[in-house]
Amino acid sequence: xxxxxxxxxxxxxxxxxxxxxxxxxxxxxxxxxxxxxxxxxxxxxxxxxxxxxxxxxxxxxxxxxxxxxxxxxxxxxxxxxxxxxxxxxxxxxxxxxxxxxxxxxxxxxxxxxxxxxxx
Amino acid sequence: xxxxxxxxxxxxxxxxxxxxxxxxxxxxxxxxxxxxxxxxxxxxxxxxxxxxxxxxxxxxxxxxxxxxxxxxxxxxxxxxxxxxxxxxxxxxxxxxxxxxxxxxxxxxxxxxxxxxxxxxxxxxxxxxxxxxxxxxxxxxxxxxxxxxxxxxxxxxxxxxxxxxxxxxxxxxxxxxxxxxxxxxxxxxxxxxxxxxxxxxxxxxxxxxxxxxxxxxxxxxxxxxxxxxxxxxxxxxxxxxxxxxxxxxxxxxxxxxxxxxxxxxxxxxxxxxxxxxxxxxxxxxxxxxxxxxxxxxxxxxxxxxxxxxxxxxxxxxxxxxxxxxxxxxxxxxxxxxxxxxxxxxxxxxxxxxxxx
Numbered sequence: 001x002x003x004x005x006x007x008x009x010x011x012x013x014x015x016x017x018x019x020x021x022x023x024x025x026x027x028x029x030x031x032x033x034x035x036x037x038x039x040x041x042x043x044x045x046x047x048x049x050x051x052x053x054x055x056x057x058x059x060x061x062x063x064x065x066x067x068x069x070x071x072x073x074x075x076x077x078x079x080x081x082x083x084x085x086x087x088x089x090x091x092x093x094x095x096x097x098x099x100x101x102x103x104x105x106x107x108x109x110x111x112x113x114x115x116x117x118x119x
Numbered sequence: 120x121x122x123x124x125x126x127x128x129x130x131x132x133x134x135x136x137x138x139x140x141x142x143x144x145x146x147x148x149x150x151x152x153x154x155x156x157x158x159x160x161x162x163x164x165x166x167x168x169x170x171x172x173x174x175x176x177x178x179x180x181x182x183x184x185x186x187x188x189x190x191x192x193x194x195x196x197x198x199x200x201x202x203x204x205x206x207x208x209x210x211x212x213x214x215x216x217x218x219x220x221x222x223x224x225x226x227x228x229x230x231x232x233x234x235x236x237x238x239x240x241x242x243x244x245x246x247x248x249x250x251x252x253x254x255x256x257x258x259x260x261x262x263x264x265x266x267x268x269x270x271x272x273x274x275x276x277x278x279x280x281x282x283x284x285x286x287x288x289x290x291x292x293x294x295x296x297x298x299x300x301x302x303x304x305x306x307x308x309x310x311x312x313x314x315x316x317x318x319x320x321x322x323x324x325x326x327x328x329x330x331x332x333x334x335x336x337x338x339x340x341x342x343x344x345x346x347x348x349x350x351x352x353x354x355x356x357x358x359x360x361x362x363x364x365x366x367x368x369x370x371x372x373x374x375x376x377x378x379x380x381x382x383x384x385x386x387x388x389x390x391x392x393x394x395x396x397x398x399x400x401x402x403x404x405x406x407x408x409x410x411x412x413x414x415x416x417x418x419x420x421x422x423x424x425x426x427x428x429x430x431x432x433x434x435x436x437x438x439x440x441x442x443x444x445x446x447x448x449x450x451x452x453x454x455x456x457x458x459x460x461x462x463x464x465x466x467x468x469x470x471x472x473x474x
Binding site: 034037038040041044071072073075076079080082092093094096097099100101103104107108111114115 | 304307313314315316318319321322382384444445447448451452454455457458459461462464465
C-alpha cells in the first residue's frame with residue numbers, strides 16, 4: 001500500500017510489513033512467538049489510530065444519559081446496581097454488543113469474522 | 120546429558136545429580152537410583168518441568184522409568200493451589216482411577232535441587248490444542264474422545280466432601296454462584312477500565328442462578344489444551360492447580376465455553392465433538408446426570424470468568440509495572456469473551472440454543 005504521508009499509520013504499516021516479511025521467517029523457533037506478538041501489537045496499534053471506538057461509546061452513552069454526561073464507568077455502575085433509566089434498559093444488550101463490535105474491530109477483526117461479522 | 124529448552128534452569132543441575140538420586144532412592148525404597156538423562160522441558164522464572172530417565176535398583180519400582188519432575192511455581196495466579204496441594208488433588212483423583220500421571224513422590228526439602236518439587240510418571244501424548252483440533256482424523260476419534268473425557272470428569276466429580284486428604288480445600292458458600300459473581304465484581308473494581316458489557320453478563324448470571332447441585336471436586340481448568348492424547352486416545356489430565364469444591368457443571372461449562380474451541384466453533388465440546396457426545400460419556404458414568412440445556416448457564420459463567428482473568432492480566436501491565444506484551448494482549452481479549460457471553464444470552468432470551 002502506498003501512503004500519502006509519512007504519518008504514524010504509514011510507519012506502523014511499513015514496520016509490520018517488514019517484520020512479517022523479513023524478520024519473522026528468520027527467527028529461531030523459540031523467538032517466533034515473541035515475534036508474532038510484536039506483529040500483533042503493531043497491528044492493533046495501527047487499527048487503534050484509524051478506528052473510532054470512542055464514537056461508538058458516545059453514541060451509546062448519549063442514548064442513555066444527558067448529552068455529554070454519561071461515562072462507561074457510570075454505565076458499568078448503573079448496570080450493576082440496576083439503576084439504568086427506566087425505558088432505556090431494554091435495548092441495552094444490543095447497544096453493548098454494538099460497542100463490543102467497535103472495540104473488536106480494533107482489537108481482533110479475525111475474531112469478529114469467526115463470529116460471522118465482517119469488516 | 121541434553122538440554123531441550125534454551126532457558127537456563129534455576130534448580131536442578133544436570134552436572135550434580137547425586138542429591139536427587141539419593142533422595143529418589145529413599146523415596147521409592149530403592150537401593151540405588153541412577154539418573155541417565157535430565158531434560159528441561161519448559162520453565163524459567165515461574166516454574167520448571169524436567170523429564171528424567173531413572174534406573175531404579177531394588178524396591179517396588181525397580182526398573183527403568185521416564186519421570187516428570189515439577190518444581191513449585193514462584194508466582195502463582197490468584198486462586199491457584201501451591202504444588203503440594205495440587206499434588207494432593209492429583210493423588211485423590213489417581214486413587215479413584217482418573218487418568219492422571221501417577222503421583223510418585225514429593226519433596227519439600229529445598230536442599231535437594233534448590234526448590235520443592237514433585238515426581239510423577241511421565242505421560243506420552245500431545246496437549247497442544249491446535250494440533251488436536253486440526254488433526255485430520257479428528258472426525259473419527261473426536262466423539263469417543265469426548266465420551267471418555269466426560270466419563271473421566273464424572274469420576275472426578277464423584278469425589279465429594281468430606282475428604283480427609285483434601286481437608287485443606289475450603290467448602291463453597293451455600294450460594295456458590297453469588298459468591299463467584301461477587302468475586303468477579305471485586306476483580307472488576309480493581310481494573311482501571313470499566314467494562315459495562317461484563318457487568319451486564321454478571322447481572323444476568325445473578326438473576327438466572329440454577330438450583331445448586333451436590334458439591335463435588337471440580338478440576339477448575341478442564342479444557343482442550345489441558346489433557347494429553349496419543350493416537351486419538353486420552354492419556355492423561357493435566358494442570359490441577361485450580362481444583363476446588365464446587366458445582367460439577369462448572370467443569371462441563373468451562374470445557375464447552377466458546378473461547379476453548381480453538382476455532383472449531385461447531386464442535387461445542389472443546390472443539391473436538393458435540394455437547395451430546397461429552398454428556399453421553401458423563402451421564403453413563405455419573406449418578407447425577409446433566410442435561411445439555413443446563414450447560415448454557417455454565418458456559419456463560421465460564422466466558423465471564425475468562426474475561427475477568429484476561430482483564431486482571433492486562434491490569435498487571437497497566438498498573439502492576441510488568442512490561443509484558445503478552446499480558447497487554449491478553450488484557451485486550453476480554454472483549455471477545457464478553458461478546459460471546461452476550462451472544463449466548465441473546466440466544467437464550469430468544470429461545471434458541473446457544474452457539
